[in-house]
Each structure stands twice: as C-alpha cells, then as structure tokens.
Amino acid sequence: MTAGEQPKKPALRLQGVKKSYGPVVAAAGIDLVVEEGEFFTLLGPSGSGKTTLLRLIAGFERPDAGTIELGGRDVTALPPYMRQTNTVFQDYALFPHMSVGQNIGYGLRIRHVPGPERRKRIDRALAMVRLTELENRRPNQLSGGQRQRVALARAVINEPQVLLLDEPLGALDLKLRQEMQIELKQIQKEVGITFVYVTHDQEEALTMSDRLAVMTNGQIEQIGSPVDVYERPASEFVAGFIGISNVLLRDGVRFVVRPEKIRMLAEGEPAPSGTTVEAGQVEEVIYVGMSTRYVVRLDRGEQLVAVRQNMDAIGDAQKFEGRPVRLAWTPDNTFVLDKREVGSP
Amino acid sequence: MVVDTSKRPRPKGGGAVAFQSIFWRLPWLRPILLLTPPLAWFVAVYFASLVLLLVTAFWTTNTFTTQIVQVWNTNNFQRILDEPIYHTIIGRTLTMAAAVTVTDAVLAFPFAYFMARIASRRVQTLLFAAVLLPLWASYLARLYAWILILNHNGLLNWSLQSIGLPPANIGYTNIAMWIVFSYIWLPFMIIPTYAALERVPESLLEAAADLGARRWRTLVDVVLPLALPGVVAGSIFTFALTLGDFITPILIGGAGSSLLGNVVFDNVGIASNIPFAAALAMVPVAIMAIYLLIAQRLGAFEAL
Numbered sequence: 001m002t003a004g005e006q007p008k009k010p011a012l013r014l015q016g017v018k019k020s021y022g023p024v025v026a027a028a029g030i031d032l033v034v035e036e037g038e039f040f041t042l043l044g045p046s047g048s049g050k051t052t053l054l055r056l057i058a059g060f061e062r063p064d065a066g067t068i069e070l071g072g073r074d075v076t077a078l079p080p081y082m083r084q085t086n087t088v089f090q091d092y093a094l095f096p097h098m099s100v101g102q103n104i105g106y107g108l109r110i111r112h113v114p115g116p117e118r119r120k121r122i123d124r125a126l127a128m129v130r131l132t133e134l135e136n137r138r139p140n141q142l143s144g145g146q147r148q149r150v151a152l153a154r155a156v157i158n159e160p161q162v163l164l165l166d167e168p169l170g171a172l173d174l175k176l177r178q179e180m181q182i183e184l185k186q187i188q189k190e191v192g193i194t195f196v197y198v199t200h201d202q203e204e205a206l207t208m209s210d211r212l213a214v215m216t217n218g219q220i221e222q223i224g225s226p227v228d229v230y231e232r233p234a235s236e237f238v239a240g241f242i243g244i245s246n247v248l249l250r251d252g253v254r255f256v257v258r259p260e261k262i263r264m265l266a267e268g269e270p271a272p273s274g275t276t277v278e279a280g281q282v283e284e285v286i287y288v289g290m291s292t293r294y295v296v297r298l299d300r301g302e303q304l305v306a307v308r309q310n311m312d313a314i315g316d317a318q319k320f321e322g323r324p325v326r327l328a329w330t331p332d333n334t335f336v337l338d339k340r341e342v343g344s345p
Numbered sequence: 346m347v348v349d350t351s352k353r354p355r356p357k358g359g360g361a362v363a364f365q366s367i368f369w370r371l372p373w374l375r376p377i378l379l380l381t382p383p384l385a386w387f388v389a390v391y392f393a394s395l396v397l398l399l400v401t402a403f404w405t406t407n408t409f410t411t412q413i414v415q416v417w418n419t420n421n422f423q424r425i426l427d428e429p430i431y432h433t434i435i436g437r438t439l440t441m442a443a444a445v446t447v448t449d450a451v452l453a454f455p456f457a458y459f460m461a462r463i464a465s466r467r468v469q470t471l472l473f474a475a476v477l478l479p480l481w482a483s484y485l486a487r488l489y490a491w492i493l494i495l496n497h498n499g500l501l502n503w504s505l506q507s508i509g510l511p512p513a514n515i516g517y518t519n520i521a522m523w524i525v526f527s528y529i530w531l532p533f534m535i536i537p538t539y540a541a542l543e544r545v546p547e548s549l550l551e552a553a554a555d556l557g558a559r560r561w562r563t564l565v566d567v568v569l570p571l572a573l574p575g576v577v578a579g580s581i582f583t584f585a586l587t588l589g590d591f592i593t594p595i596l597i598g599g600a601g602s603s604l605l606g607n608v609v610f611d612n613v614g615i616a617s618n619i620p621f622a623a624a625l626a627m628v629p630v631a632i633m634a635i636y637l638l639i640a641q642r643l644g645a646f647e648a649l
Contacts, residue, residue, distance in 0.1 A: 060551050080554040087555045093548035097570045106566075107556035158556065 009072035011036045011194035012057065012162050017066035019052055025051035028218040029066065029200075034162070034196060037186050041197045043205040044215035045241065050198045053215070055166050057081050057196065070161045084161035088168045092151040095137040100150050101126070101135040107158040125153040128187060145176045150186070156191055157209060167198045169204065181208055202242045206230060214238045236337050244303045247337070254337040261333040262306040264294065265326040275328040278302070282320045395630075402624035411617040421546050421624035431608075435628060438605040439585065441519070442587040445526040446580045449534040452527070454572075457535050461542035476532045484529070491525045492516070495597070517599030523599045526587050533582035541575020542568070578644035584636060588629040605629055 012034040019027040026049040032041045042050040055061045057127045059066060059080035067076045075083050086107070094103050104125050108118045126132045129149035139147055148168060155163055168184075171179045185208050188195050199205055205212050206226040213223045214237075222234040231254070233239035236247060263275070273278040280298040287293075296307045306327060369373050405414050425431045437646055460472050460548075479487065493499045496516040505512055515521050545568060553563040591606030605628060612622035640646070 058551075058555060060554075080551070081557045083558055084554070087552070089548050091546070093546065095567060106553075106558075110557040110562065134401060154556070189484060199588055225606070337504035 007190075008036055010034060010069075011067040011071060012055075012196065013067075013072075014057075015067045015069075017053070017056060017068060018064045019049075019056060019061060023048075025218040027056065028203065029062070030218075030220060032223070034194060037192050037194055039195045039197065039210045040207060041199060041200060041205045041209040041212035042215055043199060043212050043241075045200055048215040049218035050200075050215050051166055052218075054087075054166050054196065054198050057162065058085050058087050058164050067149065085164055086155035086158050086160040086163040088148075088151045088155050088163070090166045090168065090170055092139075092147045094147060094150055094154070096139055099136050099138060099297060100131060101143070103139065103150055104154045104157055106154065111158075121157055125157040128156070128190070129153045129294075131260070144172055144304070145180065148172065148180060152187070156187065156193065162191065162194045162196055165195060167199055168197075169201075172200075177204075184208065184245070208244070214241060216241075220302050232335050239335075239337070244305050244307075246312065248302055248304075255334045256337060257304070257329050257334045259293065259305045259307040261329055262304065263328045264306055264308060265328055271326070271328050275330050277326050277328045279326050282322060285321050294320065296327060298327075379526065399622045402619050404620040404626055405620050406620055408626045413619060424621065425624060425628070431625070434603055434605060434608055437519075437603070440627070441604060442522065442584045444523055445530060445587045446534075446583045448523070448537075449525040449531050449583045449603045450576050450580060450593065451598070452531060453534040453538045454576065457538035457542050457575075458568075460535075461539050477530075478534050479504040480532055482587060484592070485596075486594060487529065488525065491521075491528070491597060495521045495524070517597070517602070518629060519602055522593055522602055525593055526590070529593070530583040530586050533586065534576070534579035537575045537578040537582075538572060539575075541572045541578075545571045577640050578642045581637065581640055581645060585629075585633050588632060 012032070012173065014030050014032040015028050017030040017032075028049075030053060030092050031236065042053060044050045052061065056063050058084075059075070059078060067074055070073065070084055072260045087315065098106065099160075101122055105118055105122045108121060113121070122135075123132070126135055129152060131149055131153070132144060134142065134146065137152065141226045147170075151168070162233075172180060179203060197205075197208065208231075209226055211223060211225055212229060214229060216220045216237055219307065222229055222238045224232075229238060230242055233242065234246075236245075236254075236256075237247040239247070244259050246262075247254060247256055263272075265271060265277070278298050278300065280296040282294055283297050283303070284295040285292060286295070289310075291307050291309050294308070296304045296306060298304060304327065382553060401413070402420065403417050405416055405418055406412065407414050408632045414477070422568075425435075460469055464472060492499070497514060499516060502512040502514065515524075533549070549567055549571070550563055553567045554560075558566060587604075589606050590604070591610040594602050594604045594607040598607075605625060609622045609626050612625065616622075
C-alpha cells in the first residue's frame with residue numbers, strides 16, 4: 001500500500017468477542033483482523049473454540065460481548081441470512097431432496113437472481129468444481145469428495161465477503177484430502193474470496209494459509225504466517241501443537257529446538273563450528289519412510305527427538321538403538337520461550 | 346472309522362454346537378423359523394377373512410329368511426353403483442376422512458415441530474406423555490366425554506352462555522363428528538410427523554439460513570419437504586381409521602351422519618344382509634389400497 005492511498009477496509013474484524021456456554025469459555029475476548037483476499041486459518045485442538053468463532057462470524061451464535069464487522073459494516077446483531085458470509089459445513093449439509101444443480105443454485109434463487117444469470121453462474125460453478133456431468137444427481141448418489149465440492153460450489157457461487165470453512169476436508173481420506181487442499185487453494189486464488197478456514201490439522205494449516213491463528217481455550221495464542229508460527233512460536237503450546245518440539249532449559253533460558261534442525265554426529269566426527277553439542281543415548285528408532293526419528297535421552301536428563309532424512313537407503317537405522325550419540329545444533333535455529341531465574345525448574 | 350474316540354474329550358455342549366451349525370450351513374432356515382408363526386397367523390386369520398369377505402360380496406340373501414344364498418352375482422356392487430344414497434355416503438366418508446386428515450396434519454405439524462426442535466428434553470418427555478396418555482383411556486369413555494361437552498346442555502353451550510354468547514348446538518352433527526375424529530386420531534399424526542422432523546439435521550436449517558433463507562423460506566424449502574413423508578405416514582392412520590370407524594358416527598353423529606363404517610355395521614346387524622355389507626366393506630379397502638400406493642410414491646414408508 002502506498003502512502004496516501006485509502007486504507008482498505010479489512011474483510012473481517014473481530015473486537016473483544018466473547019462467548020461462553022455455562023462455565024465453558026469458547027471465546028475469551030477475541031480480537032482479529034482478516035484482510036481482503038486472505039486465506040486465513042483458525043488452528044487448534046478440539047475444544048479450543050475455533051468452530052465457535054466460525055459460527056459467531058456466520059451468525060449461528062450470538063456473542064456475549066464484542067463486535068463483528070464484515071467489510072467495515074457491523075453485523076454483530078444480524079442473523080445469518082443477512083450476512084455476506086457463506087459456510088462450507090463439516091458434514092456438507094447438502095439438501096438431500098435437491099439435485100446438485102438445485103443445491104448450488106439455492107442461494108441465487110433465494111436472492112432472486114434472474115434465471116439466465118443464475119444458469120450462467122451455476123454452469124461456471126459446476127465447471128469450477130468439475131461436476132458439470134453430475135448436475136442432476138442427488139447428494140446421496142455422490143462420493144465424499146464430490147459432495148465436498150458441491151458444498152464448496154454452493155457457497156462460493158454467492159460470492160460472499162468471507163467464505164467460512166469448518167474442517168471441510170475432515171471426512172476425506174488422506175490422499176483425497178491432499179488433492180483437495182491443492183484444489184481449494186487454487187479455487188481461492190481464482191475467485192479471490194477471503195477464506196476463513198477451521199482445522200485441527202497443523203500440516204493442512206501450514207500448507208494452505210496465508211496467515212493462521214493458533215487457538216487454545218477460547219484464546220488466540222499466536223497470529224502469523226506459517227513460517228512465523230513454525231519457526232518462531234510464541235508459546236510452548238504453539239511450539240508443541242505445531243510439529244514436534246524439544247523444550248530444553250539451559251542457564252535459565254527455556255528454548256525449543258525442532259527435530260529436523262538437530263544433527264546427529266557420527267562417532268569421532270568433529271562438531272561444526274558455532275554449534276552446541278550435547279551427548280546422550282538413543283532410546284528408540286522410528287522409521288517413518290521419508291525420514292527416521294531418533295528419540296534420544298540426553299545425559300542431562302531431557303528427552304529429545306531428532307529427525308534425519310533417509311537420503312540413502314538405510315537398513316541399519318536400528319543399530320543406533322541403545323548407543324551413545326552426540327547431537328549438535330546451531331543456536332540460531334533455536335527459539336527462546338522465556339527466561340527464568342537460574343536454578344528454578 | 347477305526348479311530349478310538351473314547352479317549353478324546355468330547356467338545357463341550359456337542360449337541361448344541363451341532364444344532365447351531367445347522368443354522369450356519371442352512372442360512373435360510375432361521376428366517377423361515379422366525380416368520381412362519383406370524384405369517385401363518387396372518388394368512389389364516391387376516392388374509393383368509395379378507396378373501397372370505399370378497400367372496401361373500403358376490404353372494405346374496407333370501408329376502409324372507411335372510412339366509413345367505415351362495416349364488417354368484419354382482420348385484421351388491423350394482424346396488425352400490427346405482428343407488429344415490431351410497432354415493433352420498435361414500436362421498437361423505439371420503440370428505441370426512443380427508444377433512445380429519447388435513448385438520449390433524451395442520452394441528453400436528455407445529456406441535457411436532459415444537460416437540461422435535463424447540464422443547465427441552467424434559468418438556469419433550471412431558472409432551473410425549475400428553476400425546477400418548479389419551480390412548481390409554483377407553484375409546485368409548487372419550488366419546489362419552491365428548492357427548493357431554495357437545496350436546497345441547499353440555500359444557501360447550503354452558504360455557505358459551507355464561508360468557509353471553511349464543512349456544513353453538515353442534516351436538517349430533519357432522520361438525521361434531523369432525524371435531525371428535527380429529528381429536529381421537531391426532532396422536533397418530535403427531536408421532537410420525539415428530540419422527541420425521543427430528544431426523545432433519547440442524548445443519549440443513551443452518552445451511553439454508555446461511556444461503557439467505559429466512560425462517561419461513563427455510564420451513565417451506567427444507568423442513569416441509571423433508572418432513573412430508575412423516576406427515577403422509579400419519580395421514581395413512583388418520584385417513585384409514587376415519588374410513589372404517591362405525592362407533593363415532595353412531596354415538597356422535599346424528600341424522601345425515603352415516604358413514605361407510607356404520608352402514609356396514611347396520612347391514613350386518615339390523616338388516617342381516619351380510620353379502621351386501623361385505624360388498625360395501627370392499628369400498629374402504631379399495632380406497633385404502635389406492636391411498637397406500639400414492640403414499641408409497643411419496644416415500645411415506647421410509648418415514649415409518
């Protein structure tokens with residue numbers, strides 16, 4: 001944005017949004033800004049409040065406090081049918097008594113879009129999700145992946161200000177999920193609609209998002225780009241939730257080293273300059289195909305996980321089990337969680 | 346075989362195992378054993394009596410002795426087709442059954458909707474009890490209660506007069522019959538409608554709202570079509586029960602309130618013309634057969 005240009009209104013702004021169900025706090029004063037055209041992900045374990053937040057944005061729930069703005073307009077008091085949002089539901093929520101085409105065109109019919117225009121947009125939406133041939137099928141005649149695409153087309157066709165997706169790939173198997181991740185991302189780029197995406201799958205969040213918010217206990221722990229959140233997690237929770245993290249306490253500083261940043265030194269191999277080296281013993285070797293995970297008990301007590309890419313075919317990984325090893329890492333590749341008084345645990 | 350089996354331990358419960366393995370080897374045996382008694386009962390009692398009814402309809406009676414004469418003829422059916430009084434009665438019966446069905450559907454839908462989608466668990470249980478409780482009371486007792494309400498010196502007129510309104514005087518009329526039928530069969534409409542409404546996932550209603558549909562629109566576009574099979578299932582009960590009932594027309598109706606049920610009853614009892622009663626009884630059977638075909642097309646049986 002150049003100076004002097006009018007600042008664009010964010011697609012979505014939450015301010016102090018609170019929601020409790022009895023004693024359970026689902027949203028504890030959430031502040032959040034999502035920019036126009038962004039792919040924004042709410043990531044967290046189940047019960048962290050991410051789905052509640054999505055439902056608050058859609059208007060299915062009313063916040064106890066705070067405001068929700070869509071494109072600069074306060075919609076806090078508006079029911080779902082008056083908001084410029086559309087939702088892709090976790091169970092797809094396709095109307096079983098309507099055909100694929102009728103499902104996709106339902107939003108346009110409600111908004112009295114004239115017939116020819118409607119026809120054009122339905123055709124375009126069907127082509128976008130590659131379902132043109134299946135227009136007259138009923139939802140129960142479709143596979144899981146096809147239903148998922150109908151749900152997406154039914155939402156996108158209305159060109160909402162913000163598209164809300166509630167774990168849309170949760171019910172698909174791994175292979176299909178990975179395909180749909182790519183497809184979703186492409187569609188989002190193509191239509192340029194702001195996506196707010198809820199998932200508990202950290203890999204999915206890292207792959208797809210422009211930015212993501214990590215949530216726990218109804219609060220946002222950190223907002224940032226995937227690289228930010230992975231490389232510089234703001235808290236032990238974030239570090240632990242995204243990827244495997246090894247927490248160490250040295251000289252009163254608590255810090256995290258990612259497993260892939262740890263180097264296992266061969267016997268007698270000198271430590272590269274500028275690295276920290278600690279000795280330990282391999283407790284367990286886990287072969288995971290692309291890489292091998294080594295669980296190492298350090299002589300100073302903590303357990304660390306180190307990952308090595310299986311660059312060469314290895315048949316001898318197991319031979320490390322029970323052996324002493326030295327681990328090396330660069331201090332630059334660690335990140336500090338907090339500093340404590342020396343001696344305190 | 347020459348193997349000495351005496352030393353081998355016999356399998357535990359050998360007889361039972363052998364018996365079980367018969368079912369395993371002959372998988373069709375189990376359903377046959379399960380279904381034979383009820384099917385035999387059904388064929389012997391229900392189906393046979395229906396066939397007997399149909400056969401009897403083609404016989405006639407001796408006018409003087411009222412003895413059944415087993416001479417094949419279609420005079421009974423001819424009489425139903427020819428005499429205008431039977432057209433009137435069939436028409437009245439159909440109109441009554443339709444009116445009661447529509448009334449019950451209209452009354453049951455909001456009630457079932459409240460039960461299925463709005464009421465708390467506790468209220469739901471209470472409402473269930475309220476719907477089912479009248480079915481535990483005798484049918485006749487409930488009819489007499491209605492007579493006490495609707496007759497000229499009954500509760501209805503007394504209430505109207507005490508607030509200064511003219512008496513309604515609907516006792517012993519078709520209106521009274523319509524009210525009583527609608528009351529008596531209402532639970533049979535509420536339960537299947539409730540079952541259908543409860544099966545509509547909440548997320549479908551949210552999806553409709555999300556796509557811009559207001560409550561009314563959601564009701565028309567999503568809730569009603571998905572609940573329709575339940576309503577049709579309920580209508581099978583209300584329609585069929587009204588079609589065949591003979592006690593309410595006798596006790597609640599007056600002159601000009603004859604329905605098929607009580608005309609059949611009169612022909613069996615007073616007129617002792619069982620062949621004609623049988624022919625007349627075939628009319629509601631035929632109507633219901635057609636009705637069930639239509640209901641099946643509307644998916645009512647998946648909703649039961």
